[in-house]
Amino acid sequence: MNKFDQAPVRKLLAVFAHPDDESFICGGTLAKYASEGVDITLVSATRGEMGRRMGNPPYLNRETMAAAREMELRQACASLGIRHLIFLNIRDKTVEFTDADRLTARIEDLIHQVDPDVVLTFHETLGGHPDHCAIGKATTAALRGTGHRGALYFITFGDAMERPERFGFTRGDITKVDVHAHLEAKLAAFRAHRCQTEIDEWVWLPDQEAMTRFGRHEYFMKGNREAAARLRHDLF
Amino acid sequence: MMTITRPQVEAELLKFVGADAYIHSEATSFVFVRNFKIKLTHAYIAGEGPFRAALRFDGHGWLRMEALTHYEVDGNSRLLLAGYDDRGRMNVALHLGKEPFAE
Ligand SMILES: [Zn+2]
DSSP states (O other), rough: OOHHHHOOOOOEEEEEETTTTHHHHHHHHHHHHTTTTOOOEESSSSTTTTTTBBBTTTOOOOOTTTHHHHHHHHHHHHHHHHHHEEEOOTTTOOOGGGGGGHHHHHHHHHHHHOSSSEEEETTTSSSSSHHHHHHHHHHHHHHHHHTTEEEEEOOOOTTHHHHGGTTTTTGEEEEEEGGGGGHHHHHHHHHHSSSHHOOGGGGGGGGHHHHHHHHHHHHEESSSHHHTSOTOOOOO | EEOOHHHHHHHHHHTTTTSSSEEEEEEEETTTEEEEEEEEEEEEESSSSSSSEEEEETTTTTEEEEEEEEEEEOTSSSSEEEEEEEEEEEEEEEESSSSSOOO
């Protein structure tokens, strides 16, 4: 065995609300770390079964959507290199109404099981959707509650955090990950979420053309002291 | 899902009249109700497309929806009505079942 084989496997736990959060928001980063051998566990609170996009032309209805989106997420995970997928079986759009203490306790259990070096979730007020904020709040509380040493980051949308001062943050609060070598995997994951992306013509353009829509970087807000101690361009 | 034709949907609605039914209903992102249990007394469909539907229940209840375009009777004998826009987004849905829908 060489030194690389003996290095402990790095682990990342991502706790999000819907199938597609992982691909649309930080798919490049997940693909990058998966390609480096990081063991990634994705938790999706819901199956996104209340989404309005039903394919274009539509091939789903409300009752078939949960199973279809689960399958699409499994395919997206394969594209990104995510090895473990866990659903919390909460109904889409109701995460904020589930018992918060119980939800936090479930995530604490997952943190104990996975023992992650990095935890990704949504910021509890900047998440952009009530389900996002609710799962972010529970995950943040869970990591604090366990006292686990994992570094906590909040995922952010697009390149908004290229200028963090506009949101009251400094550059030091942000980790900027270069994902340009992993945009093919990100595009494949977008396409795996077919019912959500068929409406967006650009996703289905030839690969090179479609990939011009992706930024070169994805941005993360540092969420605890462990994250603050790490480099500006790497989550680990 | 198939495009609604009024006589077919009317016949399917009639199969639920006179008995208890579970309802799922939603309109865009603003509201959904799931597993309302009602005793259905009358069911109507109207319009030339998109269609309007109305249910009367429990002696005093109304549920009315519009913008319905598609329907299907699924493998569990549930009647699924939905309204899609021209890009596949669902605007409205009205489902009737004899058993509760998955929570
Ligand atoms: Zn989401």
